[in-house]
Amino acid sequence: MLQMKNISKLYRTELVQTHALRALDLNVRAGELLAVTGPSGSGKTTLLNIAGLLEDFSAGEYRLDGVDVRGLSDDARSRLRNQKIGFIFQSFNLIPDLNLFDNVDVPLRYRGLGRAERKQRIESALERVGLASRMKHYPAELSGGQQQRAAIARALAGEPPLLLADEPTGNLDSQMAREVLEILEQLNAQGATVVIVTHDPEIAARAQRNVHIVDGVATDLEAGPALIRGSEKRLGPIFAA
Amino acid sequence: MRVFYYLELALRSFRRNRVLTALMVLAIALGIGTSMTTLTVLYILAGDPLPGKSDRTFYVQLDAEGKENYQPGGEPNVQLTRADAEALLRARRADAQAMMTGGEGAIQPSEAGREPFHVDVRYTSADFFSMFDVPFARGAGWTEREDEARARVAVISKQLAEKLFAGSDAVGRTIRLDQHELVVSGVLDAWRPTPHFYDLFTGAYEQAEQVFLPFSTSRDLDLERMGNIDCWGEQSMTPTALVAPCAWIQFWVQFEHRDQAAAYRDFLVHYSEQQHESGRFVRPPNVRLRNVMEWLDEGKVVPSDVRLQTWLAFAFLAVCLLNTVGLLLAKFLRRSQEIGVRRALGASRRAIFVQFLVEAGSVGLVGGVLGLGLAWLGLWAVRQQPQDYASLAALDPSMLAVTFVLAVASSCAAGLLPAWRAAHVTPALQLKSQ
Numbered sequence: 001m002l003q004m005k006n007i008s009k010l011y012r013t014e015l016v017q018t019h020a021l022r023a024l025d026l027n028v029r030a031g032e033l034l035a036v037t038g039p040s041g042s043g044k045t046t047l048l049n050i051a052g053l054l055e056d057f058s059a060g061e062y063r064l065d066g067v068d069v070r071g072l073s074d075d076a077r078s079r080l081r082n083q084k085i086g087f088i089f090q091s092f093n094l095i096p097d098l099n100l101f102d103n104v105d106v107p108l109r110y111r112g113l114g115r116a117e118r119k120q121r122i123e124s125a126l127e128r129v130g131l132a133s134r135m136k137h138y139p140a141e142l143s144g145g146q147q148q149r150a151a152i153a154r155a156l157a158g159e160p161p162l163l164l165a166d167e168p169t170g171n172l173d174s175q176m177a178r179e180v181l182e183i184l185e186q187l188n189a190q191g192a193t194v195v196i197v198t199h200d201p202e203i204a205a206r207a208q209r210n211v212h213i214v215d216g217v218a219t220d221l222e223a224g225p226a227l228i229r230g231s232e233k234r235l236g237p238i239f240a241a
Numbered sequence: 242m243r244v245f246y247y248l249e250l251a252l253r254s255f256r257r258n259r260v261l262t263a264l265m266v267l268a269i270a271l272g273i274g275t276s277m278t279t280l281t282v283l284y285i286l287a288g289d290p291l292p293g294k295s296d297r298t299f300y301v302q303l304d305a306e307g308k309e310n311y312q313p314g315g316e317p318n319v320q321l322t323r324a325d326a327e328a329l330l331r332a333r334r335a336d337a338q339a340m341m342t343g344g345e346g347a348i349q350p351s352e353a354g355r356e357p358f359h360v361d362v363r364y365t366s367a368d369f370f371s372m373f374d375v376p377f378a379r380g381a382g383w384t385e386r387e388d389e390a391r392a393r394v395a396v397i398s399k400q401l402a403e404k405l406f407a408g409s410d411a412v413g414r415t416i417r418l419d420q421h422e423l424v425v426s427g428v429l430d431a432w433r434p435t436p437h438f439y440d441l442f443t444g445a446y447e448q449a450e451q452v453f454l455p456f457s458t459s460r461d462l463d464l465e466r467m468g469n470i471d472c473w474g475e476q477s478m479t480p481t482a483l484v485a486p487c488a489w490i491q492f493w494v495q496f497e498h499r500d501q502a503a504a505y506r507d508f509l510v511h512y513s514e515q516q517h518e519s520g521r522f523v524r525p526p527n528v529r530l531r532n533v534m535e536w537l538d539e540g541k542v543v544p545s546d547v548r549l550q551t552w553l554a555f556a557f558l559a560v561c562l563l564n565t566v567g568l569l570l571a572k573f574l575r576r577s578q579e580i581g582v583r584r585a586l587g588a589s590r591r592a593i594f595v596q597f598l599v600e601a602g603s604v605g606l607v608g609g610v611l612g613l614g615l616a617w618l619g620l621w622a623v624r625q626q627p628q629d630y631a632s633l634a635a636l637d638p639s640m641l642a643v644t645f646v647l648a649v650a651s652s653c654a655a656g657l658l659p660a661w662r663a664a665h666v667t668p669a670l671q672l673k674s675q
Contacts, residue, residue: 054672075591107586
């Protein structure tokens with residue numbers, strides 16, 4: 001799904017050069033749940049941004065679902081991002097003046113889908129995260145956990161094969177964090193590839209594989225305890241709203 | 242259609258920042274209102290009064306004056322003598338030609354008890370109506386033969402026909418002008434050439450005359466004339482006499498193709514040489530042939546303060562737009578986080594750019610509507626002024642369209658930089674920065 005070879009990222013200012021990533025190799029297989037850990041400033045988020053085509057890399061090779069992303073135009077990168085990747089952020093990043101329905105609609109609008117299909121996908125995605133009854137609510141009217149579930153619904157509405165999550169439980173209490181993690185696990189169980197950048201040892205422990213980054217250098221750690229895979233394959237509701 | 246989505250987002254954005262949006266709309270509206278007011282006045286004053294023909298319709302000048310105040314190559318008198326005008330008319334070297342001067346007279350209604358009233362009159366020749374595309378509601382003008390025969394005929398305006406004949410057909414009826422009976426050959430439809438280009442001496446923005454009759458007839462009946470008259474040499478005869486050394490006639494020619502004008506100019510030079518040889522002209526040949534727009538430029542028909550006001554108004558619009566650029570920048574960059582999210586979810590830079598440009602254009606559209614109201618008010622204020630063109634100041638459909646195009650185009654122009662900056666927000670920075 002995601003193949004990075006010798007990826008480097010160099011930030012330059014007039015005074016200093018900073019190596020955010022150094023000759024990083026990463027291979028994430030389709031259907032994997034991978035945790036990326038490491039201390040603050042180690043390059044985790046840079047890795048995620050490069051993986052999500054939000055940032056360019058300085059050197060190396062990167063293939064996303066078989067597509068070589070080097071030299072792609074902004075339009076092509078955006079299209080690829082829209083079709084292949086769903087983002088989940090620490091601070092949810094819902095658009096405050098759009099209700100949940102319209103927030104989940106955003107990636108589908110850029111996909112150019114028709115009104116009926118968008119509606120069906122939005123309702124289905126919100127139902128899967130247990131927010132079907134809150135479609136008309138605005139982000140400010142929801143708890144942190146509900147907001148993150150809405151953000152997950154937005155990420156999965158476009159049915160992307162890859163989910164990138166940056167500290168998805170960082171702003172949540174432990175109960176809500178567990179709920180969100182369970183959703184991610186269930187999505188992974190249903191076939192999605194999930195890459196989670198985290199400081200949370202529980203998430204790292206529940207991932208199939210851990211990559212640890214220090215000073216821009218990645219080390220593939222031994223896989224954590226076996227992921228608790230549910231047997232459920234249908235896309236049913238996970239939570240009651 | 243993605244653009245409808247962007248319009249929907251623009252509306253949401255307006256609702257979210259009502260005060261900021263109102264300020265931008267007001268800035269655009271003030272700029273548009275001011276510039277459209279002055280531009281409309283300029284457009285009306287500087288418009289082409291003879292579209293499609295103005296570049297092949299020419300005003301003729303000859304230098305028939307005496308030796309006094311002679312400057313070689315100087316501007317000849319702006320009007321012709323009657324002798325020259327009649328000679329050029331007889332020569333018929335253009336496809337159409339007309340001599341003319343202004344006049345006035347008293348109309349005596351036929352019904353007993355009605356008071357006579359004054360009208361402006363134009364004494365001209367047969368081609369006047371076809372040359373200047375004068376519209377007829379009924380009947381037609383007169384013929385060259387009637388010019389030569391000094392026929393007692395007249396063409397009258399629609400308003401005069403209404404006033405004298407109260408809706409019944411005026412063609413064939415008789416009017417009394419200064420006690421002389423004239424048979425109506427035609428009734429004009431509404432016609433107000435702006436400027437009153439064919440005779441700037443009776444007022445550049447005057448209304449068209451109410452009565453038109455053959456020049457020859459006017460001389461035969463010795464009707465009252467008005468307008469400028471320049472005489473030179475010894476004043477031993479009536480200024481309007483055929484051979485009097487006085488310039489008081491306007492002369493227009495028209496060609497099928499404008500390049501025929503060169504040959505006509507040669508003819509005028511040749512005519513001047515002949516007159517010089519015969520001793521009638523004392524100055525060497527010095528002719529002018531200007532088309533309608535050149536003639537209006539030469540006559541400085543558009544007041545210079547109107548041009549200045551237009552420049553100032555557009556400078557004001559530029560200031561308003563600069564303010565709008567600042568407000569849009571503030572508004573758009575405040576939404577950097579939203580931009581980052583949209584980029585992460587699949588919006589290209591181009592999509593962000595268009596989204597914000599649509600938002601800027603929408604501000605312009607609303608500002609345009611408000612600006613239209615302000616322009617309407619401004620033009621109302623102009624109409625209250627004493628200038629002779631004041632009554633003409635009104636928005637027509639084309640200026641209405643210009644208002645909206647100008648409003649949307651200028652606000653899009655103002656939105657270019659802010660939208661470009663928005664499109665280049667680094668998404669990665671915004672997504673982590675909450």
